[in-house]
Amino acid sequence: MMALFFLLMAHTGPAPGMAALIRQNGAEELRVSGRSVLPEGPQVSEQTCFRMASVSKQFTAACIILLKNEGKLSYEDPLDKFFPGFDPAVRLKHLLTHTSGLYDYEGLIPAGRTEQVSDADVLKWVSGIGATYFVPGSRYRYSNSGFCILSQVVEKVSGQPYAEFLKERILGPLGMDHSFIYRAGEPMPARALGYALQNDKVTESDQSVTSATKGDGCLYTSLADYRKWMDAIVENRLFNLEQELKQVNYRIKEDLFYGLGWFNIGGNELFHTGSTCGFSNVVWLTLDGRNALVYFSNLADYHAPAFVLENGLKFRKPAFALEKVLTLTD
Structure with missing residues (x-):
């Protein structure tokens, strides 16, 4: 790929990996390099499974869209319809646009906790606050809490565990066979381990107390599977995302919006x-399916x-610089 040039400026040992898909005016190029497991693990390929972190949110939103289109819920439903005790002003559309004002669960984790946080923990802690940062729907504030609670809505409405619903309704039908929700201790074929660079040394950094929540960030997928997901989106195979965004979208600034797990x-x-x-990930695509940049590390x-790959795009570049999106998330 780029020989991991940024990393190798400071580190000369075995390097973690990157996988990228660049699509310009319909023409596609794949670039892969590095290893999925250090020091002598498999080379990264388009089948290597990376943890998506917040890229997972679009899949959680997709589950909500499917349930909405079956008439089992509405974007306008107040959160207390599913979980009594929440402010009735908080609606599902607010969770889907980061405008709920729900408290950040990361600040509610008990001191000294070492067990990984679950989505059910988030629901319990946040519902116990009985307040929001601001009037729901009045402003944007990125919220991992909201998407953890959305996974619990999926479970409540469908009667299935979130991971089971996701596999049965999205991953399976799309043939995303190298995609899964993380479960500690379970086999995960072709899974990449996570790493961090500290003091010019690469160290394992695969899990944390907050890295197992499902709704906001622990889907694993491969470059090959994510291509299937993108193609399903642009071909409206699960739903018409462009039409759904007309119902659930919040203007952050200028022409930049957030809705249903996507900046748009x-x-x-x-x-x-x-x-x-x-892990670090970036995805960008146009809804005509002809342009995309997908990067997993x-x-x-x-x-x-x-961002270097973005600058090198010749046919079409993102209208809003992807590097700026990092300032809008946490």
Whole structure:
């Protein structure tokens, strides 16, 4: 790929990996390099599974869309319809646009906790606050809490565990056979381990206390599978995302919006980043299916190569610089 050039400026040992798909005016190029497991693990390929971090949110939103289109819920439903105790002003559409004002669960984790947080934990802690940062729907504030609670809505309405619903209704039908929700201790074929660069040394950084919540960030997928997901979106095979965004979208600034797990411009250019303790991801696509940039890495805080690839795009570039999206997430 780019020989992991940023990393190798400071580190000369075995390097974590990157996988990228560049699509310009319908022509596609794949670039892969590095290893999925250090020091002598498999070379990264388009089948290597990376943790998506916040790129997972679009899949959680997709589950909600499917249930809405079956008449089992509405974007306008108040959250207390599913979980009594929440402010009735908080509606599902607010969770889907980061405008709920729900408290950040990361600040509610008990001191000294070492067990990984679950989505059910998030629901319990946030519902117990009994307040929001601001009037729901009045402003944008990125919220991992909201998407963890959305996964619990999926479970409540469908009667299935979130991971089971996701596999049965999305991953399976799309043939995404190298995609799964993380479960500690279970086999995960072709899984990349996460790493971080500290003091010019690459160290394992695969899990943290917050890295197992499902709705906001622990889907694993491969470049090959993500291509299937993108193609399903542009071909409206699960739902018409462009039409759904007309119902659920919040203007952040100028022409930049957020809705249904995506930053978007005009509903026809979609993008998101993902950051976690051992992974960095960037995705961008146009809804005509002819342009895309997908970048996965199993190295934390390592989005820079994606931005270099973005600058190298010749036919069409994102209308909103992808590097700026990092300032809008957490």
